[in-house]
Amino acid sequence: MIDFIRTYHKNKSQFELKILNDESFAGLKKTINLRTKEESYPMTCSKDGFSIEIDEYRLYINCFIKAIINKTSISKLKSHSNLSFSKLKNVLEYLNENIVELRKLKLSGLHVGFTIPTELKGQEIIKMNILMHKFNYYNHNKTSNKSKEIKEFTYYNFKILFEADKKGNNQYFLKVLLKINKSVELKKIGINDITDLLSNVKIKNLFDLLIKKIDELAIIDEYLDFGGKDYEMLNEYLTSTYWKDLAKRKSRQTQLRHKRKFKQIIEKYNLNTQKTDLKRRLNKVFDEFISN
Template sequence: MIDIIKSYHKTKSEYQLFITERDVFEDVKRLTNLKTGEVNYPITAYQNGVSVLIDKYRAFIIGYLKNIHRCISKGYMHQFENLTFSDSLRAIKNLKSYMIDSGETKISKISYGFSVPTKKAGKDLIKMNILMHKLNYYNHNKKKKKNIELKEFEYTNYTIGIYASKKKLGLENFLSINLTLSKSLELRKMGILNVNDLEKKEKLKLLFDFFMLRFNEIIIVDNYENVKGKDKLSLEKYLSNRYWESFNTQNGRKAKYREKTKFNALILKYNLNKEKLNLESELRKAFSVFISN
């Protein structure tokens, strides 16, 4: 399910005239030099889940599909409720009404993911079981939201994040897994260039496959209190981020691969992947529900 789409118009000056000289947005904010009449940037606008940011170089249009859907349906939406494909189409159609020509835009960022039910509290999964991504420790906790437990793994082209509610509002047994593609490189490989491509099921299937590829790189290990002896010591070693950092040299790559193989073998030996398999199953189920409704 797509949550955020950030696009930019090919012709910035044309779009600037579009929103400043027509009644596209009810309120457009800009700074003007009172003496020269020169417009200073940025120019901003927000309405019904769509925001615009125009700087000196580009005109960005950002669509928050859940917010757009709420405005269209005028109804309440559960925090961990996913949009359907039909909901998404309606939201994208609304987003396109704030563009001159949707085919003349380029997507620069997408936030994509699903909320799924969990067998144990999502916040506990994040704290105790969701440990690393590609053997990398989570690298920041920028948001530090009071009522959200989260871990994020940030890379050059994407960020994968896992979020859960800390409050007991009937949301504790839910988890949101989100992939933000912050550059268009991977999107171009999938043939996703503008918002029109996000109305095609075959493109969304490619996006989901890429999402699952990144999800499967998350290291999720069940509680291992029943593991004893040398195997427990090995597990504790493998679950340490510092241990894997010691291999981060060119000469350590082969040794790191061998140790990773041993780590995976231990997980399989003691069936410590049940939580991950459950999440994978729920994500595939969520996509199936999304694409068929």
């Protein structure tokens, strides 16, 4: 469920000495001024999937969860495998025992999500069905990637991302990811530090936040010409500039009326089966995560 964790400690001095004296921290690097021979920050290194950075003031640890499991555990996770709660706890215990005590660390961000099997090709769902978040259009393939289909909805504090392989076998998968970049988003749901990730209740709060973001998305089934005014309005509502132009030209009351009409059309013609199925599958893999 949690792919990545970024954490920090405000007082880095004791950890810096530990890293300098412990050869198990690989690839230790620091900037050197070639003229004066003076060293400067940041200092970077890695250990067992943990990426560590030290600046003048703080220690930062980036935890790439799958990489850590694959380096420290006998049982390996495949690309489409989802984490279990027990494996997440094992990673945090390893961090606590081998790098720094959890109680001394603060959270600055994390990625939460799942890879789910789908009946349709994941890339087709991304291209054709996942359209808007809160009536804002996506950043489609913002980062060029020949092997993956990607759709992003980017904000200052978080990013919603969907990803699928463009090439694959007969099994179809879709990765759904919420990237939380600021701790303020986590504090809203009662997650204040890394030890909160050991709590079933706090983990459920995190999953509920993911589902809330999915609820806010316009995920619409492909549809044929059902004729009439509703069909014309739906096509207009789904143009990439419609809602921005409406916000510039019309009052808030008019905007709300059109948003209600948009949702009424979706419900009237039952165009939300993909969204319902997506949420059902996410709930299923979460149940598997929390019980293992």
